[in-house]
Amino acid sequence: MVFGLTEMKEGVYWVGAVDWNIRSFHGYITNRGTTYNAYLLVDDKITLVDTVKSPFFLEMLDRIRKIVDPSEVDFLISNHTEPDHSGAIRAFLAVAENAELIASEPGLKELKRYYGEDLKCTTITEKPSIDIGNRTLRFMPVPMVHWPDSMVTYVPEDKLLFSNDAFGQHLATSKRFDDEVDQAILFQEAKTYYANIVMHLWRPIGKALAALGGAEIGMIAPSHGVIWRSGPGKIIETYSRWVEGVSEPKVVIVYDTMWGSTERIANALLEGVASEGIEVKMHRLSSSHNSEVITDVLDARAVLIGSPTLNNGLFPSVASFLTYLKGLRPRQKVGAFFGSHGWGGGAKQEAEALIQASGLELVESDLDFNLRPNESELRKAVDFGKKISTKISGNP
Numbered sequence: 001m002v003f004g005l006t007e008m009k010e011g012v013y014w015v016g017a018v019d020w021n022i023r024s025f026h027g028y029i030t031n032r033g034t035t036y037n038a039y040l041l042v043d044d045k046i047t048l049v050d051t052v053k054s055p056f057f058l059e060m061l062d063r064i065r066k067i068v069d070p071s072e073v074d075f076l077i078s079n080h081t082e083p084d085h086s087g088a089i090r091a092f093l094a095v096a097e098n099a100e101l102i103a104s105e106p107g108l109k110e111l112k113r114y115y116g117e118d119l120k121c122t123t124i125t126e127k128p129s130i131d132i133g134n135r136t137l138r139f140m141p142v143p144m145v146h147w148p149d150s151m152v153t154y155v156p157e158d159k160l161l162f163s164n165d166a167f168g169q170h171l172a173t174s175k176r177f178d179d180e181v182d183q184a185i186l187f188q189e190a191k192t193y194y195a196n197i198v199m200h201l202w203r204p205i206g207k208a209l210a211a212l213g214g215a216e217i218g219m220i221a222p223s224h225g226v227i228w229r230s231g232p233g234k235i236i237e238t239y240s241r242w243v244e245g246v247s248e249p250k251v252v253i254v255y256d257t258m259w260g261s262t263e264r265i266a267n268a269l270l271e272g273v274a275s276e277g278i279e280v281k282m283h284r285l286s287s288s289h290n291s292e293v294i295t296d297v298l299d300a301r302a303v304l305i306g307s308p309t310l311n312n313g314l315f316p317s318v319a320s321f322l323t324y325l326k327g328l329r330p331r332q333k334v335g336a337f338f339g340s341h342g343w344g345g346g347a348k349q350e351a352e353a354l355i356q357a358s359g360l361e362l363v364e365s366d367l368d369f370n371l372r373p374n375e376s377e378l379r380k381a382v383d384f385g386k387k388i389s390t391k392i393s394g395n396p
């Protein structure tokens with residue numbers, strides 16, 4: 001038995017899989033699970049666009065069997081090599097022995113590394129498009145959205161874009177379309193996905209959006225989450241804003257604490273920022289995961305990072321967050337350090353180096369206090385919060 005087999009357009013079906021149970025997607029916390037979307041186009045020729053993560057192969061195959069004999073599939077398109085999409089390629093080709101695998105040039109190299117040098121694969125240099133009957137499938141490379149091999153497949157006759165990772169959401173649901181799910185949850189998951197997976201790839205995403213600008217798009221079928229049928233324009237516009245680094249007058253205070261001193265400073269900063277009417281998000285890293293914090297960072301204008309000094313350096317959870325931040329390199333933000341130390345200190349120096357390495361503009365601060373902040377030091381933190389609020393309250 002399979003659920004969810006969906007005809008998105010005449011002769012075009014969702015045949016992927018829903019992963020209700022995944023909670024960590026290479027380190028990104030996926031509290032709402034995800035889906036691996038594969039799509040079947042039944043025309044004069046039969047085409048499968050992408051596969052699923054390997055444990056879900058038989059589930060995908062069962063869905064395909066409800067429509068066609070899988071051995072009759074003519075083309076298998078690999079838009080992206082990452083194993084959440086390519087993991088069932090070998091198993092599927094064992095069933096569809098005559099199917100022609102098509103990928104980008106880098107995709108061919110990566111697929112052979114994963115699945116063996118004997119894998120036969122045509123590249124999109126050889127076949128930039130294919131005619132499958134009443135439809136044409138045009139392949140467009142979008143390198144680094146998300147890997148060097150990434151490409152999208154466009155069907156002009158249906159105004160349909162198979163966008164792979166772009167416009168995805170880690171959202172497990174029995175529904176297949178954007179207008180069938182809670183809009184706040186949908187856009188929150190799209191935001192979380194963008195912040196954690198591709199925020200640092202804004203340049204290639206910007207190029208891809210520009211390249212897609214000439215195509216009429218009525219439906220976007222990504223490889224994770226629901227299909228954008230009612231609001232493809234809205235998610236494209238939202239991506240454009242993220243690519244441009246558009247932010248809100250919002251401050252993220254992220255910290256950890258050993259004996260409560262750094263937390264007292266965090267609360268004083270919160271008081272200062274909030275007293276100016278600016279939105280604040282607070283995250284203590286023993287309670288919040290890096291992937292939740294980075295989602296709040298995406299549209300904030302300031303990130304205040306607090307750490308006690310432990311063993312002459314950063315507290316481990318704060319070091320972890322700063323390493324994550326450095327990899328994802330948020331744009332057009334300011335950052336500053338606060339914290340506490342017992343004798344020699346050391347966290348401030350390490351944090352400020354990482355704040356700058358993350359691409360944030362470092363705001364000088366004098367908020368690294370000995371053992372426990374006193375009243376005048378807490379007052380200083382309140383004032384610093386006000387100063388940051390003034391700095392970010394104008395236009396970005």
Ligand code: FEO
Pocket residue numbers: 080082084085146147165223224
């Ligand atoms: Fe969903 Fe980059 O894989």
